[in-house]
Structures are given as C-alpha cells and as structure tokens.
Amino acid sequence: MKTIKTDIIPIRQQFAKVKAPHELNLEAICAFTAIGFFLDQDTYWKDEVVLGPASIHTIDDDGFLIKSEPWFTWHYTPSNKPFNTCLDEFTSLFEGLIDKQTGNKQVILPLSGGLDSRTQAVALKHLGKEVKAYSYSYKGGYPEAKLSKKIAQACNFEFEAFEIPKGYLWDDIEDLAKINSCYSDFTHPRQMAIIDKFDAMGDVFSLGHWGDVLFDSMCEEDLTADQELELVLKKIVKKGGLELATALWEHWKLPGDFESYLRGRLQNLLHGIDIKNSSAKIRAFKSMYWAPRWTSINLAVFEEKKPIGLPYYDNAMCAFICTVPESFLTDRQLQIGYIKKRNPEVAKITWQEHKPFNLYNYQLNKMPYNLPYRVLNKFTREFNEVLGKKYIQRNWELQFLGETNNKNLKKFLFSEEFNHNIEKNVVTKFYDLFYKNNRIYYSHAISILLTLSLYFQRK
Secondary structure, eight states, X not given: OEEEEOOSSOSSOOEEEOSSOSOBOHHHHHHHHXXXXXXXXXXXXXXXXXXXXXXXXXXXXXXXXXXXXXXXXXXXXXXXXXXXXHXXXXXXXXXXXXXXXXXXXXXXXXXXXXXXXXHHHHHHHHTTOOEEEEEEEETTBOOHHHHHHHHHHHTTOEEEEEEEOTTTHHHHHHHHHHHHTTSSOSSSOGGGGGGGGGGGTOSEEEOOTTHHHXXXXXXXXXXXXXXXXXXXXXXXXXXTHHHHHHHXXXXXTOSSOHHHHHHHHHHHHHHTXXXXXXXXXXXXXXXXXXXXXXXXXXXXXXXXXXXEEOTTTSHHHHHHHTTSOHHHHGGGHHHHHHHHHHOHHHHTSOOGGGTTOOTTTGGGOSTTTTHHHHHHHHHHHHHHHHTTOOOBOSHHHHHHSSHHHHHHHHHHHTOHHHHHHSOHHHHHHHHHIIIIIOHHHHHHHXXXXXXXXXXXXXX
8 A cells, every 4th residue: 555645736647547447438538639638537548547636645555546635725815915025925936946946957948938938047047057048949930049049148048049840750759659658649849859959958957837827817707607618618629629529439439429528527627626716716727637637748758858847836836826816917917027026138038929029018019019010020921931931830830741741640640550449531531621621720630640549559
C-alpha cells in the first residue's frame, strides 16, 4: 500500500489500475477526438485511470486505486486589499518561486512576444540570473523572434532565434509519440523541432505555461449554469472535432449520441466546482481538467532534456489566485503592473497580442488608432502572397500541406493496422474534407487521426 499526493496542477500524468474490463475506452477516445485532451481521469483503457489533481491517492500493492481524497479545493475568496498590496504580494511570491526553481543554475527561457515569459524575463533579470533565452518563428510566418530578441536585449540575456522548418514532424514523430504517449496531438509542440538544441543551452527551463489563464478574466462573473456549459463547450471543442467524434461514435456503435454524452460529462464536472463567480469557476475548471490533461502533456518534451520549473503551476500560486479579486485579473493587470514596476524598458516593447502597441498604450488597439497598422499588415501579406510567399500562421500548415507532407501523412492514416481500428472510409472522409473542402476547419481532425494512428501502432 502506498499514497501519492498530486499537485494542484500536476506536471506529469500518474496512472493507476481500476477494476474494469481491459478494453479500449471508446467513449473517452471520442471525447479526446473532439477536444484534444482526455477528460477528468480518462485514459485509452477502461481499467486504467490518471490520478486526479490536488488529491491524496491510496494505491494497493498491485497498483489498483483504493481511494482519493482532495487536499485542496479551488475557491474564490477575494481579499479586500488594494491593488498595490496585491501587486506587492504577487511580486514577492513570483520572484520567490522563480528563485527557488532555478537556484544557481543557468536558466533556459523560451521567450515570446506575450506577457507570461516576459514577466519571467523581468523577474530573472531582477534576480540576477544567468539566462539563455530563445524563441522561434514559423518559416514564412510572423517574426515572433524579433520581439523576443528585444526583450532579451533589454534584460542583457544571451539569445538565439530558431525557424521552425516545414515538415520537421516526420523525422521526430516516433520520438514524440513515445514522449507524450499520444495523449496530445503532434502539431502543437513546436519545441520538438529544436529538441536536440536544448543539450547545450543551460541547466534548467523556466516555463511560462498557464499564466494567461490564471492572470486574466475568463468571462462575465454572473453567468447561469447553462451559459457556463455553453462557454466551456465553445472553449474546448475544436473545429471539426465534434464532427469526427460523432463519426467515430457511430462507427463504433456506441449507445445514445456523442454530443449528449459530452454535454453530460462537462455538466457534471462543472457542477462539482462550488464557486459562484463564473470567471473564477471557469478558471478552476480549466486548471483542474485542461491544464493537467493537455498543457502538461507536452512539457515532457522539455523534461526529456532538462529539469523544468513552472512558476504559474506552483501550488502557492494557485492558492494565491483564489484570493485575488477578478477586477485585478481583468486585462492582465497584475502582470502588466509588475513589468512596469520592475523593468519599464521591457514594458515599452510591443505586446504581440496588441501589436504594434506596448504595455503603456495597448488600450489604443481599436479603431481608428490601429487602422494604419492593420492596413499595412494586410497589404504586406497580400503582396507576399502575390510573390508566392505564403503567410504561415499555424503549425499544421508546416506539417500537412505540400506533396511530401501529404505522402508522409497518408502513410500513417491509411496503414493497415490503423484502418483495422478505424475503418478506411471514415478516415478517407475527413482526409478529403481537409484537402478538398476546408483545411482550417478540419486540421484538428486530421491531427487527431494522426495521433490515434501512432497510438494504435504502438499499443
């Protein structure tokens, strides 16, 4: 007999057995197909579960889960402290966590043009850490690395920019399937393209995952239960995902219909969160069910090479967020306030989500103030397309478009082993919908079919 205590947001999946038939959990796989991650404690198998977050689990000597008891419950208990006091508390907590997680080691910092990694950069600079920062851009896409380089320069960090090449996935897909065990699709972890570069970069990663969820409002604060359910569905169901999941549900002749099944599952999970404030409730839902089953999965790519630290994942940070008034989280106020206080030069650098504006004037990202930038940006993209330079915005464009990519994709989607589990006519339908109908809408479906193909090949 042993006990396992899981974090509020677990970094890794931990599995246990339950008494059930050793059969594929087809209902769970359909949900995975629709939303891109497994719900709650689901796995590919009926007799296996993932240990839930923020709980103490008792496991017997044969690996069976006996019981689980929560040690932390998400709540919304806002303090009546003024904003500046709350900002001081965040500053102390955030810098303390980063200092503890990085120690005296050389830090590897993935930088973007957003706020989460920028906030980390400011803290690391203030703490006097030795940092090797890097960023990447899509070949033919927005030059995100330019903003990252400016942030690194303002902090006096060593910096390296990478370009994600077309079709990189096919050389690494077997390794990625082993690393993430096919619990996430393969087109999101761009870091896989440069995994071999990590060896020479430093000692420990400082990763900014989940900051955008904890430090922003999720929605209006007084939604009805039905409105909360519809919002969650809108947030997590992927384009084309519901259609593919329904096709698999019917293909496997499961009882009832998939959409009712998914709605029922989500409704039960939401009902289990005792928070009246809708924004705080949705944040709790995402932190309990989305973060550990999707965001955490591909952290394993970083951890394959070096230890990782995640200040926004920390138990103390989650507990702190439960006490922060929603009015202080709206529009990323705490992070922006922190950056302005600690490093005004970094605050003056363009905020990618509000380009060409920065943290001092991003409120101007609206008509008519942003019209000149929007016109110029549109003209530049259209001009480049005339020259044959396609603007790349999404990772799947690098993986699925073009003759070589198509050839590699077909090798997995139409293998005999995969079509034994999912009939060829189902796969062909979505393959054709992607290539002949709407690539953006059906890209998720193709990515999930590719993931399932690797899983069935490995199981």
